[in-house]
Amino acid sequence: MSPAEPLLRIQGLCTRFETDEGEVPAVDGATFDVWAGRTTGLVGESGCGKSLTALSVMRLVPEPGRICAGKLLWHGEDLLAKSAEEMRKLRGDRIAMVFQEPMTSLNPVFTIGDQISEVLRYHRDAGRGDARRRAVDLLAQVGVPDAGRRVDDFPHQLSGGQRQRVMLAMALACDPELLIADEPTTALDATVQVQILELLARLQRERQLGVLLITHDLGVVAESCDEVVVMYAGRVVEVGSAAELFSTPAHPYTAALLRSVPGRERGRGPLEVIPGAVPNLSRLPPGCRFRARCDRAISVCETVDPPLEPKRAGHLAACHAPVIPP
Amino acid sequence: MTSEAPLIEVSDLTVSYPVRRGVLSRAVERLKAVDGVTFSVRRGETLGLVGESGCGKSTLGRAVLRLVEPDRGSIRFDGRELVGLAAGAMRALRRRMQLIFQDPYGSLDPRMTVAEIVGEPLAVHGLGRRSERNRRVEALLAQMGIERDALRRYPHEFSGGQRQRIGIARALAVRPDFVVADEPLSALDVSIQAQIVNLLADLQRGLGLTFLFIAHDLRVIEHVSTEVAVMYLGRIVERAPTATLFSRPHHPYTQALLASAPATDPRHRRVRAPLGGEPPSALDPPPGCPFHPRCPQAFDRCRLERPALASVGAQHLSACFLAPPGTA
Numbered sequence: 001m002s003p004a005e006p007l008l009r010i011q012g013l014c015t016r017f018e019t020d021e022g023e024v025p026a027v028d029g030a031t032f033d034v035w036a037g038r039t040t041g042l043v044g045e046s047g048c049g050k051s052l053t054a055l056s057v058m059r060l061v062p063e064p065g066r067i068c069a070g071k072l073l074w075h076g077e078d079l080l081a082k083s084a085e086e087m088r089k090l091r092g093d094r095i096a097m098v099f100q101e102p103m104t105s106l107n108p109v110f111t112i113g114d115q116i117s118e119v120l121r122y123h124r125d126a127g128r129g130d131a132r133r134r135a136v137d138l139l140a141q142v143g144v145p146d147a148g149r150r151v152d153d154f155p156h157q158l159s160g161g162q163r164q165r166v167m168l169a170m171a172l173a174c175d176p177e178l179l180i181a182d183e184p185t186t187a188l189d190a191t192v193q194v195q196i197l198e199l200l201a202r203l204q205r206e207r208q209l210g211v212l213l214i215t216h217d218l219g220v221v222a223e224s225c226d227e228v229v230v231m232y233a234g235r236v237v238e239v240g241s242a243a244e245l246f247s248t249p250a251h252p253y254t255a256a257l258l259r260s261v262p263g264r265e266r267g268r269g270p271l272e273v274i275p276g277a278v279p280n281l282s283r284l285p286p287g288c289r290f291r292a293r294c295d296r297a298i299s300v301c302e303t304v305d306p307p308l309e310p311k312r313a314g315h316l317a318a319c320h321a322p323v324i325p326p
Numbered sequence: 327m328t329s330e331a332p333l334i335e336v337s338d339l340t341v342s343y344p345v346r347r348g349v350l351s352r353a354v355e356r357l358k359a360v361d362g363v364t365f366s367v368r369r370g371e372t373l374g375l376v377g378e379s380g381c382g383k384s385t386l387g388r389a390v391l392r393l394v395e396p397d398r399g400s401i402r403f404d405g406r407e408l409v410g411l412a413a414g415a416m417r418a419l420r421r422r423m424q425l426i427f428q429d430p431y432g433s434l435d436p437r438m439t440v441a442e443i444v445g446e447p448l449a450v451h452g453l454g455r456r457s458e459r460n461r462r463v464e465a466l467l468a469q470m471g472i473e474r475d476a477l478r479r480y481p482h483e484f485s486g487g488q489r490q491r492i493g494i495a496r497a498l499a500v501r502p503d504f505v506v507a508d509e510p511l512s513a514l515d516v517s518i519q520a521q522i523v524n525l526l527a528d529l530q531r532g533l534g535l536t537f538l539f540i541a542h543d544l545r546v547i548e549h550v551s552t553e554v555a556v557m558y559l560g561r562i563v564e565r566a567p568t569a570t571l572f573s574r575p576h577h578p579y580t581q582a583l584l585a586s587a588p589a590t591d592p593r594h595r596r597v598r599a600p601l602g603g604e605p606p607s608a609l610d611p612p613p614g615c616p617f618h619p620r621c622p623q624a625f626d627r628c629r630l631e632r633p634a635l636a637s638v639g640a641q642h643l644s645a646c647f648l649a650p651p652g653t654a
Binding site for chain 1: 343378379485486488489515517518519520521523524529542544545546548549568580583585586587588589591592593594595601602604605
């Protein structure tokens with residue numbers, strides 16, 4: 001039932017940081033699509049560039065970073081060609097974002113009602129009373145109990161889970177088409193994490209939202225994503241459907257990551273380990289960035305950085321020696 | 327190997343903190359972070375302690391080492407009572423009990439070299455001459471998989487996983503018998519977590535270490551523990567050997583925690599009704615069973631009376647009025 005065109009088409013996105021050690025290619029040629037009514041998981045370990053990819057889409061890359069190449073096609077129009085004013089109109093309206101730490105993204109000196117209302121007043125020119133009524137309604141929709149009273153609470157009066165619900169209410173205020181959620185459940189407890197993931201799934205179904213879900217947790221991906229994009233050291237290394245990626249990963253990094261999660265096989269034997277650590281982005285070796293940690297590396301991996309290309313139908317990987325399905 | 331007497335025996339341990347409330351912060355109340363906890367760990371085994379944030383698991387871990395003073399209760403380490411032990415005697419025993427921290431960034435002094443960090447506990451406890459200490463530090467770091475040239479470098483030059491290895495080397499420098507590991511993996515990436523889990527398992531086998539392993543991640547707990555204790559609002563609500571707890575959880579909270587663990591495969595997604603609500607504040611614990619406001623199976627008695635931790639099977643304790651399986 002998906003439409004023929006993706007909501008967002010990221011093509012060859014490069015975001016670099018100018019540092020004392022030279023240029024750091026934090027996002028290097030990222031290419032993937034996000035569809036309406038589907039959840040795309042963007043996974044990888046810390047420093048792989050996943051959060052920066054999201055900030056690039058919002059055109060909110062912090063200094064001294066800058067987007068230096070690529071296209072961000074939103075309904076076919078390049079976001080990189082838009083003026084600052086046009087971006088401000090899109091952000092919070094058509095494209096919304098929620099972050100990992102709801103406490104640092106909420107303003108501590110305004111009530112949550114004021115903060116949700118502000119979105120509606122800015123983007124929808126809503127009157128004070130109308131905006132407040134909508135805020136109560138939104139809080140009820142995201143499952144904040146007793147919304148009529150909680151609307152006057154300050155952020156510190158709420159628990160972590162409730163704050164994340166408030167962030168979602170604010171993000172959904174203008175009925176966006178795309179929601180970018182950066183580690184939305186990482187700071188939450190297990191029983192509360194499930195509540196937020198279920199809420200996200202319900203909102204997406206009801207509103208046909210496109211969701212870009214950024215996480216380091218493969219469990220969260222297995223639980224809630226339709227498509228998965230795996231990043232490693234600034235590169236997209238694998239793209240595929242969640243079902244296929246978990247059952248037959250093509251990139252050795254994805255395969256090793258899946259094997260290293262405890263609990264996939266019962267027992268207390270040693271866990272599978274990816275040896276070594278992620279390379280320093282300012283001193284990248286030639287060839288494939290994962291080569292030094294890879295158990296399938298061949299000689300070509302030392303010299304040629306593998307391009308992201310189809311390995312099976314609808315399943316892309318950047319690897320010279322992909323894992324062959326059993 | 328498991329028939330030995332416990333290395334550590336904790337009974338009725340209670341720890342509270344003063345909390346100021348009211349307009350002028352005059353009203354002082356006590357927040358019970360740990361409330362009447364009893365457990366023991368046998369030599370060479372691992373007790374996994376699991377629970378959500380604020381349940382008191384970290385306070386319990388520190389209280390067992392007497393890094394925070396308990397209000398009451400008893401901690402016996404290798405047959406000796408620690409509560410009320412004089413400072414000098416405690417210091418001598420402390421060499422045998424060490425702590426591994428969650429945050430490999432905040433727990434290493436940024437102005438000290440790796441050699442100084444790992445060697446410091448040896449110096450504090452006056453173990454060996456300088457040259458012997460240096461040899462011990464080198465050997466330890468080699469055991470942790472840290473290169474030799476790391477000795478003169480500073481913590482900021484290392485990745486999170488390497489820093490955690492340095493923290494582990496520091497804890498093990500004085501050859502402890504008992505180690506409290508407080509969320510040692512949660513600041514690390516998945517691929518690095520597996521390295522540290524394996525390292526700790528090797529060290530336990532090689533050195534006969536006894537662990538109290540604190541974590542919120544059930545998959546990690548299941549992998550490393552011999553026995554598991556589940557905490558909720560300052561109390562242990564269920565305790566059982568690992569296989570029993572994961573295959574036949576008795577307490578509705580344990581059942582909810584297990585059901586909350588994400589799937590490891592998108593083909594096995596479960597449709598589920600998540601547990602409602604959130605853990606209550608320890609300052610305003612609900613009457614009766616502290617879990618009853620969230621419990622899908624609560625009945626009248628649960629609202630009035632607090633269930634004690636009682637046997638529901640072989641080596642299996644649960645603080646719940648529901649009948650053990652097979653007896654109803």
